[in-house]
Amino acid sequence: MSKRIRNIAITIFVIFWTILFHYESTRHFYLEPLVGRPLLKMKFLFPPAGWIMFFNVGEDTGYAEVYGVNADGPQQIDQHEILATRTIGFDNIHRNVLSTVLSSDMQGPFCRFLQRKFPEFDNFLVTAVYYPSIVKAPHKRLQRVVYQCGKRP
């Protein structure tokens, strides 16, 4: 490839990439409100809503707690036992990865997973723990059962 053709190819790519990068960086929170409709998201690359690391941290917080139920009653299962994958340099559980299971869509797959992983329990309670204000009322801890897995088939 001649140097001239190479430079033209690089120039086209750089322009295209730069536009795409900034489009995807601003699409969800800036461009869509501007045009008033959803815009096309580039698949297979870029996060869904830009670079939003910790951009909004509220005073309320919540997480999931899972209880296994057997003849002895409900017993809390350590989240690190549920998700036994260890990560390097951080704790995935503290990142609140388990809160995903609180969605009702997750009931089926998560229950099947729990039943395979913890055969010693007959049933499981998946609960949501909620702190309305961790600064004004740090000890106000609300908890409710989001779903239960039912008796083992």
Next chain:
Amino acid sequence: MKIFLKRITEIWDRLFLEERPSIGLSFFRIAVALTVGFHVIPTLFNLSDNYYATAFKTYNLHFFTPEVITLVQKSPDGVVLLFTFLFYIFWFFFLIGLWSQISCILMVGTCYYFYALNAFHVGTLSWDILLVTLFLMCLTPYQGDYFSADCLLRGDPEAYKRKRPFYLQRLLQLQIASTFFYTALYKVSAAGNWIKDNPIYYLMNTPPAGVTKYFLLRDWFAVHPTACYIAGITIIICEFSLPFLLFFPRTRLSAIYLGTFFHIVLILTLDVPAIFFFLFPPQLLLFIHPAKIVHWIEVKRRVNSQASQSQLIYDGHCGFCLASVNMLKVMDLFGCVKMVDFQTVGDIQHLHATLTKEKCMSQIHLVEPDGALYGGFEAFRRLCLVKPMLYPMLLIVYFPGMGVIGPRIYQWIAKNRYFLHFNKICQDHACFR
């Protein structure tokens, strides 16, 4: 108008098209490979929980199309196992820089497969950032120009100063600078609440299972909301100013220190994916002008060439030794070692009083400037200390027990070296021992 266009073209050339040494990218390749490894490999330890049919899975439909997700979900466990094996292979090849571009593309392909299979563990915002970086790394083979098996196979002793168009490194610079900028922008606009609220204060007060680690000053911050707010504003100011400080030559070095410090603080205080910590500081180093790195290397080489050098004494009639010496020359970034073929030296004892032809035939020797003589495995050990590309070997050659096993392995290779080459001089193995 013509002058204006000419000026624009000149600036564009300087920014993206000018050829500059690619050594920075080569170093960055190692950081990227380690980051990918640290993130993906732990999830592969427990396939039944994470990727097999028995796993609990979530899917990222923002990222993938439903068709891709459906297709990948059809994978039987055997295919998952195959992709695991392929990931390890291509990841290792990419790490050591063997067929750098191809191994990068194939490794990224396996990463996409696992991401589509289950986004639960691997899929995070930082993973999406890493994939953007990986996409750029797949574009060219520049990252394999040095610190790689590719450069050893090419055998170019000046591979460290190979020049390439700068656009790839520039785009990686722009990526990290823009990420800092947008991260700050989102905090102060859109749905961000860092100006009107006090997110750091909330983070310091999260319950035990929360994202904040128990670092030294956490309890103090937890009862000092004003200090938290000031810390938050300081973070925003740093994130906004870093892109500009990085591109301005006089503040560049300080900005690299600041960005690195920022990520050290991040990993010490929050349970966020360590991708940020492993990837961003090396990416900040891409702001160092590659010509300056090469200049620094050249100065060291010049100083070393004028000083008394170590001498590596090898057998020039052995093709295996010649090939190995050629690789050692490529690895000798700072020009610390002078290669001496004892077959071309009249008086071997001139190199070292205790050396004989028989000794030199039996193994390599390293004579250090102070006159100390090391042979065989010990010589190789000493070489590992002075050649940056051999630094990873230090973990192996100084591993407990290697003092016993290493010399035996070395002796076996040394005795059979004439069979390990295609040197015309010894085609009939007449010079064997």
